[in-house]
Amino acid sequence: MSHTGSSPDSVAAPPSPSSSTRWRLVDTIRGFALAGILLTNVGSLTTLGYGLEAGDWRQSVGATALDLLVESRFVPIFCFLFGLSLQLIVSSARRRGSSPWPPLLLRLGALFGMGLLHALVFPGDVLRIYAVGGLLILPLAILAPRVSVAVAGVVLLAAGFAVGGGMATVPGLLALGSASASFGLPAALERGGPRVVRVFVVSALVGAAGAALQLLLGPELSYGFVAESVGMVLSVAYVTGFALLWSTPVRRVLAAAFEALGRMALTNYLSASIVIASLVALVPGVDASERSDPTPGLLLALGLLVVQAVASRLWLTRLSYGPVEWLWRTITWRSVARLRGGAL
Numbered sequence: 289m290s291h292t293g294s295s296p297d298s299v300a301a302p303p304s305p306s307s308s309t310r311w312r313l314v315d316t317i318r319g320f321a322l323a324g325i326l327l328t329n330v331g332s333l334t335t336l337g338y339g340l341e342a343g344d345w346r347q348s349v350g351a352t353a354l355d356l357l358v359e360s361r362f363v364p365i366f367c368f369l370f371g372l373s374l375q376l377i378v379s380s381a382r383r384r385g386s387s388p389w390p391p392l393l394l395r396l397g398a399l400f401g402m403g404l405l406h407a408l409v410f411p412g413d414v415l416r417i418y419a420v421g422g423l424l425i426l427p428l429a430i431l432a433p434r435v436s437v438a439v440a441g442v443v444l445l446a447a448g449f450a451v452g453g454g455m456a457t458v459p460g461l462l463a464l465g466s467a468s469a470s471f472g473l474p475a476a477l478e479r480g481g482p483r484v485v486r487v488f489v490v491s492a493l494v495g496a497a498g499a500a501l502q503l504l505l506g507p508e509l510s511y512g513f514v515a516e517s518v519g520m521v522l523s524v525a526y527v528t529g530f531a532l533l534w535s536t537p538v539r540r541v542l543a544a545a546f547e548a549l550g551r552m553a554l555t556n557y558l559s560a561s562i563v564i565a566s567l568v569a570l571v572p573g574v575d576a577s578e579r580s581d582p583t584p585g586l587l588l589a590l591g592l593l594v595v596q597a598v599a600s601r602l603w604l605t606r607l608s609y610g611p612v613e614w615l616w617r618t619i620t621w622r623s624v625a626r627l628r629g630g631a632l
Contacts, residue, residue: 311474313534316542317527318369319550323593324362326560327354330589331582332412333564339577350583356499360519363414365527366553367458370418371465372473374429377620379469388430395620396422402558402612410561414455421458428463434470437463453516477531488528495522548600549593552610556596563592 331337331354377395381388396419403415425444428437445460477484498518505514533542549556567574567588576585603610607627609617617625 311478312543312547313478313531314369314372314474315550316534316547317365317477317530317550318553319546319548319597320526320530320542321362321365321369322549322553322556323546324358325366325557326589326593327358327586328362329410329412329561330564330585331576333410333561334568334574334576334585334588336576336582336585337580340580348581348583350581350586352503354582354586355515356503360516361522361526364457364461364520364523367414367418367421367461368465368468368523370422371425371429371462372469373465374422374426374462375466375469378430378466389426390622391620392422392426392430394622395616396426398616398619402554402616406558406561409565413561417455417458418462421462424459425463425466429466434467437470438467441465441467449513449516453513457516457520477527478534480531480535484528484531488525488532491521491525491528495525498522544601545597548604549597551604552596552600552613554616555610555612556600558612560589560592560596564588 374392377392378388381391399415399422400419403413403417403419406415407413425437425440428440432440441460441463443460444463445457448457448460495518498514498521502514502518530542533539564574574588576582600610608614609625609627614625614627
């Protein structure tokens with residue numbers, strides 16, 4: 289997970305995995321985060337409440353649950369894991385004996401292009417933001433010692449909150465994700481243990497208290513500093529709680545539900561927008577512009593996630609990558625990726 293022997297970090301890093309290493313827990317958490325993101329995005333995709341006057345909006349039980357459990361809780365996980373994947377590309381390039389600059393520049397450029405196309409369907413696209421954020425932290429991820437990357441991530445994250453939060457936190461989360469890969473976080477989460485338990489307990493208690501405060505202060509804070517701060521803490525609780533469950537028999541259920549979804553996260557993220565936007569345009573009743581209750585949209589999102597999870601699993605039993613992942617990998621490494629030979 290770390291740089292090779294040429295790493296500038298003076299502290300010994302964990303051994304790098306072989307090129308065939310696949311962190312199944314990371315894939316599964318990514319799928320879990322993707323599910324949460326779709327539950328967040330489905331309101332925008334179905335234009336929930338867009339046609340209502342401000343006084344006509346009524347906070348339903350479904351909307352309150354969404355605010356407390358989903359909004360601002362899953363995007364930090366997804367962003368953090370994207371930063372982690374950038375560091376894995378750095379390590380992979382060094383194992384190949386090549387510079388990490390070309391593959392990462394190509395990878396981020398391709399992601400920005402996908403984001404531009406995706407924005408035609410869903411204006412709330414985040415891929416362009418991730419691509420720009422990735423470019424900003426690229427010198428850190430490639431050149432800086434891992435401790436410096438971690439410190440820079442904390443500073444950038446604090447600065448992001450200071451200027452209003454939201455997408456301003458992306459560079460900090462990406463840098464922290466990159467540093468976490470160098471410190472061996474995927475392996476640590478796979479192992480679990482007392483440290484993971486302690487982090488889970490603290491983050492869950494603080495997050496629950498924060499969510500209660502958010503509920504007390506009202507729905508107008510759903511997108512404010514309080515909500516985002518609580519979301520960041522709860523995202524830690526979600527990840528560490530997920531890791532603890534991974535070491536129990538529940539692991540099989542989690543893997544079946546989310547692993548394939550996470551391995552094809554980019555394909556599923558893009559296709560979900562296309563499917564829901566098409567349904568809104570073509571099927572009467574899917575457009576929610578005159579409704580304030582998000583429940584029908586959430587049910588639509590859950591149904592689509594089930595379909596995507598099954599389809600992804602079937603795809604990966606025969607093929608190595610999702611279609612968009614295959615294209616992205618081919619562009620990244622400037623060679624046609626082997627598509628046959630699924631291993632799920």
